[in-house]
Amino acid sequence: MELEVRHLRALCAIADAGSLHKAARQLGMSQPSLTTQLRRIENALGAELFSRGRTGCRPTALGRSVLSRARPLVADMAALVTETLAEAARVEGPELRVGSTASRALPGWLRRLRERFPGTDVGLRVDVSANALLREVAGGRLDVAFVHEVEGCPLRVPDGLVRRVLVSREPQFISLAPAHPAAARPVVDLADLARDHWMVDPSVDGEWDGLRRVLTAAGIDPPVLHGDYHTAASLIALGEAVAPCQPTSVPREDLAVRPLRGDPLAVRLTLYARPTTPLAPLHATLTDAYREAARRSPAYRSWLRDGGTAGPCLLPDRP
Structure with a gap:
């Protein structure tokens, strides 16, 4: 297997994101595909480039060495593409x-x-x-x-x-089912949601860490589901979960939007x-x-x- 620029770009993305899941999202591919690609690269080089664990992926000593040479090549290729597109834009x-x-x-x-x-x-x-x-x-x-x-x-x-x-x-509001008891009030307390499943997308930078900090500060430890917010909307409508949402969110017949007391999420x-x-x-x-x-x-x-x-x-x- 010959290493190509796309392979080097994938290695840089994994190192920057710190996880295969986040890197795959940034690269616009599935996590299994990226995992397979990384395995092939490591097999071609004969050694692991990243150590995998529950906290994510970290470059090994060899991985850091490869990344130090890969980054300039990826940057040069990106510059070449940018300059070419800029030249084309001047014409078009x-x-x-x-x-x-x-x-x-x-x-x-x-x-x-x-x-x-x-x-x-x-x-x-x-x-x-x-x-x-x-x-x-x-x-x-x-x-x-x-x-x-x-x-x-x-x-x-x-x-x-x-x-x-x-x-x-900007305060983050809460999205919940219209039949949820807290939806009957104009402002919702975090304590009223302590027993609900909270839905959060961990691939959004800072989203899970910020929510965890706020829940811990409030002294509550609700069950948390990780997933994208399209899935969350379906679960919320069924009364199976609640989720933070943008305050510009428009309520629907099956979804209520309420501010949180004290605006703890922002x-x-x-x-x-x-x-x-x-x-x-x-x-x-x-x-x-x-x-x-x-x-x-x-x-x-x-x-x-x-x-x-x-x-x-x-x-x-x-x-």
Whole structure:
């Protein structure tokens, strides 16, 4: 087996993510496929490159040696691709490459960007990993990234990026079945959910660590299920679980959305770019889109009007 750039990129992703599961998500492949690929690489080299354990994957001594040589090669290849695409863009027309973690403000932001920059090809990449998007910006593969940072779990921001904060502290609400006893109240206490199964996606940077910190501080230890939030929605509707959710979430007939008392869970919403990217118009259009998303959520609209701390600039317009 001959090592190719894709193999080196996979090794770097595993080292950066610290687990095969997270690395597979970042690479857009299944974990079994990545595990098989890693096994083939190690068989070709005749030794283990990562030690696997319950806490994740860590490079062995040989793995660190291989990574020290692989990273420059991967970076050079990424630079080659970036420069080629940039040259093509100069011929074909302007391009704006946008990255984002999940957000209900995203559709409105894209619409406003296309209105603000007519003739510009606005491309989009959505990723569960904010850290992965920041690396893409630093590497020149994205122009801007809109990411959330879980409180108490700092992102690994590459050197040289500039930022504009959209919301310094966005509260995370709770999604639960309408028949849940706590759903009858406008604000939910964590203690009311102590016996519920909590659903969390561990592949989202900081999500599980942030939730665990808050639950521990509240003195409760509920059962936790790990899975993506599409699966969570089905379980919540059946009354089998509860889950943190964005305050811009819109309630459905089978899902209720409520704020948590004291806002113990929160994230910071930020735009990151390289210094050559003008952030002011991107920030202005995103602010308008976020305000629009907030207006569509009854729970968030009430929270903001009652003095929520997200910031006066985000108070939704009166209907």
